[in-house]
Amino acid sequence: MPAMENAEFCAEAAIINYFASDDMLGGHLDDMEADLSKPIVSISLGCKAVFLLGGESRQDPPIAMFLRSGDAVLMSGPARQCFHGVPRIFTDPENCDVPAFQSKFLDSSEASFVDYIKGLRININIRQVY
Numbered sequence: 001m002p003a004m005e006n007a008e009f010c011a012e013a014a015i016i017n018y019f020a021s022d023d024m025l026g027g028h029l030d031d032m033e034a035d036l037s038k039p040i041v042s043i044s045l046g047c048k049a050v051f052l053l054g055g056e057s058r059q060d061p062p063i064a065m066f067l068r069s070g071d072a073v074l075m076s077g078p079a080r081q082c083f084h085g086v087p088r089i090f091t092d093p094e095n096c097d098v099p100a101f102q103s104k105f106l107d108s109s110e111a112s113f114v115d116y117i118k119g120l121r122i123n124i125n126i127r128q129v130y
Contacts, residue, residue: 009038012129019049019121021091027058027083030075030127038128039076045069046121048090048097054083068097069117089121 017025030040044067051073052062060083067073067086075084090096098118105114 010128011041011126013127015125015127017123017125019047019086019089019123021089021119023089025086027052027054027062027085029081029083030125031081033127034130035128036080039074039080041126042073042075043124043126044071044073044121045124046098046117047119048095049086049121050088052085052087053079056081056083058083086123091119 019025046069048069049067051065051067053065054060054062062083062085075082096118098114102114102118105111
């Protein structure tokens with residue numbers, strides 16, 4: 001079953017979350033949009049993170065998964081009503097998973113970007129507001 005069967009989606013806004021080494025995002029719902037049948041597209045850049053996807057109640061046990069740089073998550077259908085969060089960012093060199101990402105930037109002019117991104121995480125959430 002497709003994630004968005006017979007649905008139109010118009011990206012109207014983006015929220016950019018910046019995570020430094022000790023930051024986290026507690027369990028929450030994205031429920032401020034006028035039409036919750038529209039998905040949220042989430043794109044991860046930088047260090048690896050743990051993403052928790054729970055249920056419609058905070059008491060529902062979450063499923064844990066890693067998000068790596070370049071990963072995209074589509075939250076649609078029942079997942080739109082689920083609590084979710086990011087309890088941990090991996091910034092240590094052994095676990096951050098940035099070396100694979102760094103290999104995409106071979107030009108020395110991009111060195112400052114690579115130095116910047118290897119100690120943090122950026123998440124871009126794209127959504128339809130109305």
